[in-house]
Amino acid sequence: MLTGLNVAVFGGDARQLEVIRKLTELDAKLYLIGFDQLDHGFTGANKVKIDEVQFQELDAIILPIPGTDLNGMIYTVFSNEEIKLTEDLLKNTPSHCVVYSGISNSYLDNMVQSSNRKLVQLFERDDVAIYNSIPTVEGTIMMVIQHTDITIHGSTIAVLGLGRVGMSVARALSALGAKVKVGARDLAHLARITEMGLTPFSLENIQDEVKDIDVCINTIPHMIITEKVLSNMPAHTLIVDLASKPGGTDFRFAEKRGIKALLAPSLPGIVAPKTAGQIIANVLTQLLSELLIEGKGSSS
Template sequence: MLTGITIVFLGGDARQVEVIRKCAELDANVRIVGFDQLEEPPAAGVSSEKLTTELLASADVLVLPVVASDEKGSVPVQFSSEPIILQEEHFASLPKDVLIYTGMAKDFVRRLIAKYKLELFELLERDDVAIYNSIPTAEGALMMAIQNTDITIHGSTCVVLGLGRTGFTLARNLQALGASVKAGVRRKDHFARAAEMGWKPFMTTDLADQAADIDLIFNTIPTMIVTAQIIAKMPRQAVIIDLASAPGGTDFRYAEKRGVKALLAPGLPGIVAPKTAGIIMANCICQSILEQKIRGDVQ
C-alpha cells in the first residue's frame, strides 16, 4: 500500500490516467495538475490542483509524462487547455528526498534534477518496461503495415532492422503471421539468435544487398540507416515503418521524392493501447515506490 505518500502528477495522456488510478487504489494521496478536461475524475479522492511551488513542496513522489517536457520546460498535456511550464523554481521547491518518475527526460529536466541533486527514474530505460512495451509497439506496427499495403503479411518479405526488445517481438509476430522475416543486425550474438529463430539474418552494413526484394521494412535503430542509397534500390511499392525515436533512421525526404511510402511511428504504445501501456507504467512506478519506501524504512 502507498498509504501516507503524496504523489503529484503533472500532465500526460491516457497512460497517465491509468497510473493515477493505480496509485489511488493503493491509498496514496494523489494530487493532479493538467487533467481538468477529463469527463470524470480518474479515481475517488484524487485532488485537482494548479501548479505551484507549495504543491511541489508537499510531494513525496512527482510523476511526469512519458516525455517529461520539451527543452523549454513545456509539459505535454492532453486533458487541459492550460499549459504546464516547468521552471527552475519548481525543481528548487521539491523535497530533497522526492522520487521523480518519467518515461524519458530531455536535457532541460536532467540539468535541473542534477543541479538540485534529486533522484530521477526513467522508466523506458528499464528492460522490463521496454519488453512489455514492445508488445503494443509490435501490434501497432502490424496495424500500420496492414493499413498501408495492398498485400497480406502472410507471404510477404519483411525486414526488421535491429533485434533489440522491440525488434525481437516484432520479428516473432511477423513470423507467426506467415511472413518471410529478414533480420538486420549489428552484433554477432543477434545474428546467431536470428538464425536460431528461423529468420534470415544479415549485417546492417549489407542492407543494400537486401533492398531489391522487400515488401516492408520495420526500423528500430535510431540512427540514419535507411538511406537514399537503400531507398533507391527498393521497389516503389515497398513500405517503410520507422519505429525509432524521432527523427527516426530513414531518409524521409528522399523516400517522398522517389514515391516510397515511409512512416515515422514512435510512441505506438500510447497511441494504439494507452490502457495497456498505462498499466505497465503504473505497475512499475508503484512497485518502485514501495521498494524505495522499504529501503528508506530499513535505513
C-alpha cells in the first residue's frame, strides 16, 4: 500500500490514467494537474490547478512519458491549460521528493540538478523498455500494413539498431516471413544478429544496404537516414522512424524524393495505451513503495 504518500501527476495521455488508477487503488493521495477535461473520477485523486498544489507536501512528481519540452511545458490531452514545471516549484518540494519521467532533456536535467532533486527516467530501465517493446512491435506492424501495398511476408526490411526495440521488431518481422537485415555498429550486436538467423550489416555500409529494401525501421535516436542514404533507397520504400523526436531521418529530403517517412516515437500510447500504462504503473508502484520505505522514512 502507498498510504501516506503524496503524489502529483502531471498531464500526458491515456497511459497516465492507468497510473492514476493503480496508485489510487493503493491509497496514495494524488493531485492531478492537467486533467480538468477528464470525465472519469478517481477516489483519492483531486483535479487541481498547478498553483493549487502544495508542493512542500509532495513525495513524488510523475510527469508524462515525454517529460517536458525544452521550455518546461508539459503536454496533456486532457486540458487546454498551459502547464509549466519550473525550478522554483521544484525547490519548494521536500528534499526527498523524486521526479519520475519517461525520458528527459536538457531542461529537465538542469532543473532537477539545480534543485538537488532525484530524477528517474523510466524508459532507461531495461524492464520498462523491454515490456514496452511489445506494443511498439504491434504498432510497427500495423503501420507497415497500413502504408504499403505489399505483404510483410517476402518483403525486404532493414532494421537500424539492435537495442531493446530493434531486437523485438526484427524478430517479429522475420517471424512473419520478411527478409530482415539489421544494421548495427557494435561487433557483439552483429554477432547477435547472425545468431538470430537474420542478416547483419555494418551501419558504415548503410548506403549500399538500402538499395533493395521495401521497408526501413529506424530505432537510432540520431540522424542516420541522411540525404545520401535516402538517395539510394527505392522510391517505394516506407520508413517508420521509432526513435524519439526529432527521429533519425531527414524527413524534408524524404518528402522531396517522394519516399513516405513516418515518425512514430510513441506507438505504445497510440495502439495500446491501457497495456502501456499498466507497464508504467506497475514499475512506478514498486519505485514508490521503495520511496515510502526508504526515502521518505529517512528524511523524517
